[in-house]
Amino acid sequence: MNSPLSRQADGISANQLMFLKAHRRHHHVIALFRLLLIVAFLSLWEIAARCGWIDPFFFSSPVGILTYLYQMIADRSFFTHTGITLLEIIVSFLLVTFFSLLAASLLWYIQSLAEILEPYLVVLNSLPKSALAPLLIVWLGTGTNTIIVAGISVAVFGSIINLYTGFCQADPEMLKLIYTLGGSRRDAFFKVIFPSCVPLILSNMKVNIGLSLVGVIIGEFLAARRGLGYLIIYGSQVFRLSMMITSIMILCAIAMIFYKLIQNLEHCYRKKC
Amino acid sequence: MELLLSLQDISYAYHNLKGETPALSHISFEVSQGEFLAIVGPSGCGKSTLLSIIAGLLMPEEGSLFYKGQYITDCGSNSVMKVGYMLQRDHLFEWRTIYRNVILGLELNRAVTKENRDYVLKLLADYDLYAFKDKKPSELSGGMRQRAALIRTMAIHPDLFLLDEPFSALDSQTRLNVSADIAQIIRGTNKTAILITHDLSEAITLADRVLVLSKRPACVKCEMSIHFDTDRSDPLAIRSTAEYQLYFNQLWEVLTNEQPAVQTG
Numbered sequence: 001m002n003s004p005l006s007r008q009a010d011g012i013s014a015n016q017l018m019f020l021k022a023h024r025r026h027h028h029v030i031a032l033f034r035l036l037l038i039v040a041f042l043s044l045w046e047i048a049a050r051c052g053w054i055d056p057f058f059f060s061s062p063v064g065i066l067t068y069l070y071q072m073i074a075d076r077s078f079f080t081h082t083g084i085t086l087l088e089i090i091v092s093f094l095l096v097t098f099f100s101l102l103a104a105s106l107l108w109y110i111q112s113l114a115e116i117l118e119p120y121l122v123v124l125n126s127l128p129k130s131a132l133a134p135l136l137i138v139w140l141g142t143g144t145n146t147i148i149v150a151g152i153s154v155a156v157f158g159s160i161i162n163l164y165t166g167f168c169q170a171d172p173e174m175l176k177l178i179y180t181l182g183g184s185r186r187d188a189f190f191k192v193i194f195p196s197c198v199p200l201i202l203s204n205m206k207v208n209i210g211l212s213l214v215g216v217i218i219g220e221f222l223a224a225r226r227g228l229g230y231l232i233i234y235g236s237q238v239f240r241l242s243m244m245i246t247s248i249m250i251l252c253a254i255a256m257i258f259y260k261l262i263q264n265l266e267h268c269y270r271k272k273c
Numbered sequence: 274m275e276l277l278l279s280l281q282d283i284s285y286a287y288h289n290l291k292g293e294t295p296a297l298s299h300i301s302f303e304v305s306q307g308e309f310l311a312i313v314g315p316s317g318c319g320k321s322t323l324l325s326i327i328a329g330l331l332m333p334e335e336g337s338l339f340y341k342g343q344y345i346t347d348c349g350s351n352s353v354m355k356v357g358y359m360l361q362r363d364h365l366f367e368w369r370t371i372y373r374n375v376i377l378g379l380e381l382n383r384a385v386t387k388e389n390r391d392y393v394l395k396l397l398a399d400y401d402l403y404a405f406k407d408k409k410p411s412e413l414s415g416g417m418r419q420r421a422a423l424i425r426t427m428a429i430h431p432d433l434f435l436l437d438e439p440f441s442a443l444d445s446q447t448r449l450n451v452s453a454d455i456a457q458i459i460r461g462t463n464k465t466a467i468l469i470t471h472d473l474s475e476a477i478t479l480a481d482r483v484l485v486l487s488k489r490p491a492c493v494k495c496e497m498s499i500h501f502d503t504d505r506s507d508p509l510a511i512r513s514t515a516e517y518q519l520y521f522n523q524l525w526e527v528l529t530n531e532q533p534a535v536q537t538g
Contacts, residue, residue: 178381180358182429
């Protein structure tokens with residue numbers, strides 16, 4: 001099957017073809033160097049561990065990590081720990097998105113409420129959320145609920161402030177248009193504010209997924225008997241570095257997958273527009 | 274002609290912690306059904322404030338507003354006025370198609386009936402936008418966008434068009450053609466219009482009457498009736514007439530001269 005480029009080849013100039021070729025080559029070079037970087041890092045790590053330049057007891061090794069990952073899959077603990085962490089991240093993320101949208105909308109709708117709550121939101125957002133985790137354990141006990149609340153607490157206040165600030169930056173002339181056409185403040189929200197802020201909401205979701213993950217791991221450090229955060233803290237206590245690093249690698253993969261999913265959602269929205 | 278709108282002694286001031294900024298001072302004038310009135314004045318004199326008061330978006334601090342003889346008591350009363358407002362920019366929403374943009378006012382008034390939809394489609398066809406009804410605003414030229422904004426305003430069947438410098442964002446050539454087109458459309462439907470502009474040529478070319486406002490706080494400095502024997506659909510032909518030059522010179526003199534109000538025409 002012909003590529004789009006070859007199909008158009010007759011209709012485009014030689015300079016355009018050269019530009020397209022150079023553009024494609026540039027992308028291939030970038031991808032190659034990205035791959036080379038990770039391969040070089042992993043090879044150097046493995047060689048350093050095997051040659052005794054670093055102590056594998058403290059630094060583990062890529063082969064050690066892969067072996068541990070294989071063991072985890074074989075005894076199904078991979079699915080238990082990854083599954084519970086995934087569930088906690090997804091629930092936290094969805095609740096953060098829902099609550100922050102709801103709160104930011106209410107603050108925009110009732111300006112006096114925004115003025116009253118602004119200092120409290122700023123303080124709650126500035127608070128180190130890891131300081132809240134022990135308090136949450138006292139209030140809610142150890143378990144999934146506490147971890148989900150910890151995940152929410154890390155992201156929700158910043159998300160509310162960002163969304164509310166974005167809502168307030170909508171073009172006042174667009175709002176004036178709604179009012180001149182006979183619309184209400186509610187109409188202004190649903191016809192102007194919300195649709196114009198969809199890109200902001202999506203970029204906010206990209207930040208929230210990372211923050212929810214951080215919150216969930218903090219929660220699992222302190223209040224879990226299952227999950228990747230638990231494996232990291234347990235691995236550090238019994239000096240099983242492969243367990244710790246494997247869990248961190250899985251977390252990286254989870255963060256990347258979620259980020260890509262939201263990025264695809266963003267691309268779909270942009271294409272639709 | 275039947276009287277549509279009457280403003281009596283309207284005054285308005287903006288307030289903030291630094292103090293009070295008077296915007297309008299005792300403004301009175303009337304607009305008849307089917308009339309095209311242009312309001313000119315220096316930048317920042319309060320022209321848009323005046324239009325916002327007529328649209329019911331602001332409430333005058335002093336004075337009264339009558340619409341078809343009915344006293345307008347508060348901002349919410351603008352629903353009885355059936356006003357169509359065109360802003361300085363078209364403000365078509367990029368997340369909506371042209372068709373969905375032009376039915377926005379109908380959606381807001383819960384009036385998306387088959388009859389109104391057919392009316393909107395007819396307007397799109399009449400003003401050469403039917404083929405673009407499923408396009409996004411960014412795919413249209415500046416002139417086409419302004420026509421779409423006018424259709425959005427016309428879709429709600431207003432009695433009174435308030436045009437707040439709607440051509441100011443267009444380049445001069447497009448501006449000349451679009452302003453003439455829009456004025457013709459409004460005249461063709463026998464609607465009333467109030468045009469805010471700081472372009473004297475535009476005011477003389479399009480309006481039946483020109484009202485000149487003073488510097489802030491604005492008051493009415495001069496009212497001038499405009500008559501041309503030439504066909505008003507050709508803005509260039511009008512601008513080359515002797516009457517046009519005369520009107521222009523008189524208005525220019527009033528605008529540049531800080532003398533008390535005069536009545537001309």
